[in-house]
Amino acid sequence: MPTNPPPFPLTPRTSNRLRSWIVAGLLVAFAASLPGCTVYSFSGASIPSNLETISVPIAQNNTSSPVNRLGADLTDLLTDRFVDRTRLSLTTDDAGADALLRARIQRYTNEPTGVSGDERATTNQVTIRVQVRYVDQTKGEELLNQTFSGAANYNPVEAGLDGERQAAQNALENVADDIFSTATSNW
Numbered sequence: 001m002p003t004n005p006p007p008f009p010l011t012p013r014t015s016n017r018l019r020s021w022i023v024a025g026l027l028v029a030f031a032a033s034l035p036g037c038t039v040y041s042f043s044g045a046s047i048p049s050n051l052e053t054i055s056v057p058i059a060q061n062n063t064s065s066p067v068n069r070l071g072a073d074l075t076d077l078l079t080d081r082f083v084d085r086t087r088l089s090l091t092t093d094d095a096g097a098d099a100l101l102r103a104r105i106q107r108y109t110n111e112p113t114g115v116s117g118d119e120r121a122t123t124n125q126v127t128i129r130v131q132v133r134y135v136d137q138t139k140g141e142e143l144l145n146q147t148f149s150g151a152a153n154y155n156p157v158e159a160g161l162d163g164e165r166q167a168a169q170n171a172l173e174n175v176a177d178d179i180f181s182t183a184t185s186n187w
């Protein structure tokens with residue numbers, strides 16, 4: 001009785017490819033079955049599995065910046081990232097939250113980085129430095145204690161104070177992104 005040929009030729013190359021797919025599938029299945037300390041989200045952020053709520057108090061602003069609302073704006077940016085991009089729920093109860101994220105704006109500078117021939121600033125750079133402490137309150141464990149800096153440029157001649165405000169906002173966005181990335185990638 002003749003045997004039917006396989007639906008595709010089983011060459012050494014095809015055999016190796018098939019073996020690679022089987023091994024990869026088994027590794028994924030094995031990794032998914034392991035218990036871990038982290039739950040991953042589609043944003044790439046990972047949060048310890050014991051954390052369900054987070055409190056983000058208004059960031060302290062210890063600067064004499066002419067730009068108003070730096071603390072509130074940073075708090076909004078951090079809240080958006082930690083609540084919208086993870087499974088954490090926001091709470092205003094600092095003591096009862098599973099996680100607490102405190103931020104303090106330590107320094108605000110606005111310095112010329114480009115000068116024209118008549119010695120007028122053509123480009124200024126706003127730099128903001130922020131100290132952050134992120135704590136797992138369920139375990140009493142400090143997850144992050146670090147200083148972050150963000151900067152953005154603007155043209156002071158053309159944009160004036162509005163340009164400085166926009167540069168400050170851009171610098172805060174950079175800081176918030178760095179804080180979120182660092183806080184959620186340590187697992």
